[in-house]
Amino acid sequence: MVRLASTERAERMPARGMAQFLLSYFGYATFGLLVAGLWATVASISAVLVLLPLFIARWAFGQYHAQQRSYDATIAALCQAVETKDYYTRGHCTRVSLASTMIAQEIGMGAERLRAIRYAGMLHDVGKLGVPTKVLQKDGPLTEEEFAAIQLHPMRGLEIVRGIDFLDEAFAGIMHHHERHDGRGYPMGLAGDEIPEFARVIAVADAFDSMTSDRSYRGARPVEVAVAELHKGAGSQFDPEMVAAFVRALEREPWQPPRKASPPPCDETETTTKDHDDPTMPIEVVGGS
Numbered sequence: 001m002v003r004l005a006s007t008e009r010a011e012r013m014p015a016r017g018m019a020q021f022l023l024s025y026f027g028y029a030t031f032g033l034l035v036a037g038l039w040a041t042v043a044s045i046s047a048v049l050v051l052l053p054l055f056i057a058r059w060a061f062g063q064y065h066a067q068q069r070s071y072d073a074t075i076a077a078l079c080q081a082v083e084t085k086d087y088y089t090r091g092h093c094t095r096v097s098l099a100s101t102m103i104a105q106e107i108g109m110g111a112e113r114l115r116a117i118r119y120a121g122m123l124h125d126v127g128k129l130g131v132p133t134k135v136l137q138k139d140g141p142l143t144e145e146e147f148a149a150i151q152l153h154p155m156r157g158l159e160i161v162r163g164i165d166f167l168d169e170a171f172a173g174i175m176h177h178h179e180r181h182d183g184r185g186y187p188m189g190l191a192g193d194e195i196p197e198f199a200r201v202i203a204v205a206d207a208f209d210s211m212t213s214d215r216s217y218r219g220a221r222p223v224e225v226a227v228a229e230l231h232k233g234a235g236s237q238f239d240p241e242m243v244a245a246f247v248r249a250l251e252r253e254p255w256q257p258p259r260k261a262s263p264p265p266c267d268e269t270e271t272t273t274k275d276h277d278d279p280t281m282p283i284e285v286v287g288g289s
Helices: 002-009 015-042 045-083 092-106 111-123 126-130 144-151 153-161 170-176 197-211 223-233 240-252
Strands: none
Touching: 045 092, 045 111, 045 126, 092 111, 092 197, 092 240, 111 170, 111 197, 126 153, 144 153, 153 170, 170 197, 197 223, 197 240, 223 240
């Protein structure tokens, strides 16, 4: 059975997944040996000794998965609330989460941290809920006060999700994903290794998806152009290690750009004309109020 399963799945299952797959079969074999050994000594009582703990474990496992589904539903609801503010950024949270996970896998993050970075990618822009819609949708340059409101959105995001205990390390990614490697980012001006690892991952994923998605003010950039921009910003805006990891991941698993966005329906006329995530189209700021 192991040989057949390995033959059928080897081409589409990564080495780590194959190892876990084979380990589970060895676990089942050990469990079968335990049942046989107990049956030889205590006969029918072995059914109670074995099946009762098994049923308890199955119930606990079901509870765990129900909890995970509840977590995912909470995250999805928050993402939907954020994306209703802008027709052209719908799906952005999901794609940033996917790209962040690709980078995290490439640099060797464990299962628990992978789950946390997936949540962080989904919620990285949740702070936009605390930014006035008229600022997010403003046509033309922003005033210094309006740009300050944009720069506060990572901190607003932390305030919104602070009470969600299961996010763990995701808090750091949400708070610092607009820091720059050269220290010129926001909200705290951290630089280099001062920036939490989650934030360095999300910064690359966030910019990449922004560039490869349609916006009201421009069409989607080709993947090759976006990758070139990431290389251009490596060492200044982005962590070079994260850029290199993402490029390796893209070579192994090509990116599927989102479908071309159709013009919004007439009852959804609010669309952003600038994108603070797009390194190729920086927001213009003018003095005064």
